Amino acid sequence: MRSGSLRRATWHRHINGVAAPAAVRDWLVTQGSLTARLVAHSEAFRVQRLHQSSGLCLADEARAIGMQRPGRVWEREVLLRCDGVPVVFAHTVVPAASTASDWPLFSALGERSLGSTLFYDPLVTRGELEFARIRAGHPLLKRARAVLGGMDDPVYYARRCLYRRRNGTLLVTEVFLPPVTSLAPTKHYK
Numbered sequence: 390m391r392s393g394s395l396r397r398a399t400w401h402r403h404i405n406g407v408a409a410p411a412a413v414r415d416w417l418v419t420q421g422s423l424t425a426r427l428v429a430h431s432e433a434f435r436v437q438r439l440h441q442s443s444g445l446c447l448a449d450e451a452r453a454i455g456m457q458r459p460g461r462v463w464e465r466e467v468l469l470r471c472d473g474v475p476v477v478f479a480h481t482v483v484p485a486a487s488t489a490s491d492w493p494l495f496s497a498l499g500e501r502s503l504g505s506t507l508f509y510d511p512l513v514t515r516g517e518l519e520f521a522r523i524r525a526g527h528p529l530l531k532r533a534r535a536v537l538g539g540m541d542d543p544v545y546y547a548r549r550c551l552y553r554r555r556n557g558t559l560l561v562t563e564v565f566l567p568p569v570t571s572l573a574p575t576k577h578y579k
């Protein structure tokens with residue numbers, strides 16, 4: 390398999406395109422805020438910020454955020470932890486050309502969930518979810534492995550969603566980690 394294909398994932402508009410096991414599929418198709426659902430499936434939820442800085446967007450996300458070729462972006466990567474257990478590795482990019490008026494809260498998020506700023510802002514519109522199977526050579530798995538170690542499964546399942554606000558675009562990619570399928574709804578979950 391060409392290395393290029395390892396670096397890039399094939400993003401499908403329909404969940405059937407990734408043939409995910411039922412338990413993972415249920416999480417991949419979560420509508421609304423993933424944060425909200427994870428909070429309802431844990432006693433203690435935490436956004437662990439790994440880094441937030443400028444960088445180059447990944448080869449398979451440039452076009453999705455409106456760039457002709459990979460260019461400079463503001464990049465944020467976090468682990469979402471339920472009761473201490475990492476269940477999602479999330480990677481968010483905003484084109485560096487975006488202005489503070491496009492995403493006024495993005496740079497100062499810290500360990501607050503990005504979802505809390507996206508789902509309650511009437512100016513934000515949300516695109517369609519896309520789904521992918523990502524494998525060992527994909528940069529997102531390399532980064533997750535650098536933080537978590539292990540990550541030896543042959544395939545991981547990911548989704549991504551494009552958000553727009555004023556003239557800005559923001560792409561959130563979520564890689565689901567195996568422990569997510571062990572989460573059970575807590576008493577608060579309706």
Ligand SMILES: C=C(O[C@@H]1C=C(C(=O)O)C=C[C@H]1O)C(=O)O
Pocket residue numbers: 421422423424425436465466467469477479480481501502503504505507561563
């Ligand atoms: C988009 C959401 O925000 C979550 C929080 C993120 C963050 O804080 O960086 C990233 C991905 C999301 O899973 C959500 O809650 O659905």
